[in-house]
Amino acid sequence: MKRRPRPPRTRVNDKIRCPEIRVIYGEHNVVLPTWKALNKAKDLGLDLVEIAPNAKPPVCRIVDYGKFKYEQSKQKKSDKPKKREKEVKFRVNIDPHDYAIKMMHAEDFLAHGFKVRIQLQFKGRQMAHKELGFDLMEKVKIDLSGMAHIDLEPKLNNRNILMMVSPLPAEKQRRKFRKDGEIVDLTEADAAMDAYDDEDDEDDDYDHDDEDGDSSDDTEAGDSGEDDAK
Template identity: 50%
Template sequence: MGRRPFGKRRFHRKRNFIRKNEGIRVPEIRVIGADGKMIGVMPPAKALKIAKEHFLDLVEVSASARPPVCRILDFGKYKYEQSKLKKNKDKSKSSKVKEVKFRVRIDVHDYETKLKRAEQFLMHENKVKITLMFRGREMEHKNLGFDRVNQAVEDLKTMAIADSPPRLVGRHISVLLSPLPKSRRNPRYNLPNEIPELEELEDEDGLEEQEVEEELEIEEEGDGEEGDDSVEDSDKASPDQD
């Protein structure tokens, strides 16, 4: 049976591993007290003694610093707070922009169904892109499209706020809505205890937030003179209304 060749053994620290108390084995550390104030540089044994006198832990918070930085704190509480921060960070990373589409001549029932779905997405911390699409000669009545989109923004004001005014690009008008803080949300089209799980709402309209930002950037580049004229046209009265 062959022998393993001599060489340096590699030890891989576990990801997110936190050194604390007797596990901190370096000659010196920079210590921050429980009150957040700097105590100074000292051997880990001395810092650990101070921590134990206050029934707290000595926790390494910056291993890459020279010397490493450690804090005196309640390790259980620290772990909970770090876990909460990670959860919120992961949640924000996975956030998507959901798109709700309709047309100018949508009937009342379908319109309310669309807003009900928009509310459900907002309740799950998603942004919602409201998109109104024109068909054929409907483009002659852009003002009606803006009225419809602005009405949707108004009807969802208890749940979200528009990031910017609605804009006409090509054959559609769109606006991006961001959810209000949870304490201020008040759904109009859903009962609070009947909001379905996000998994049940997944559909082909789901867009990554980065995709929407890129799309908006492309739209801005392509607005040009046609986009300016379109916005001006939206303020003109419709021929049907004369």
């Protein structure tokens, strides 16, 4: 197995071995012997940092090395492509009003150029009726056909059905759930999605409590029957 080549380390101060360099500091851009550039950096309380080792002669800057590393790190982060993906969650027994609102937000995300990850999560005994989840995902797929194309068909993954869609070109997009063509602010859309997801979680907790309550009632009824029999 081949090892990945390590990126070349930045040479600083005494690690710069070549006899002559081009030095940039302030408004100065001059060729100097390396020892002289080092002395200049020390006089200024700064560091001599090599920034173009392959140039002839190599190019160095007189800077604060700590600040230089920080700026380089910031630049690398800003150069990384930003994540262009959003997520919309559904549940099997979602009511029509909540469904329409989630679909509006899915359309908003797609209109802004985001990919959208559609997730449907089964709770408790709902896993016994997986076909209902796939039916709902098929409906989502059809309802978003005017806004997106399918990257990943609905697929069962543990207790979830996942689907990934990408936006159609803007000129081909046709909304179904926002007829006026208005695009909401994404911060507002994200906040609304979080609110609905929190409500879903609360409903699920309530459903579990009901199941526990039913179980308790059954137990009490059974005990009562035994007492009558005695």
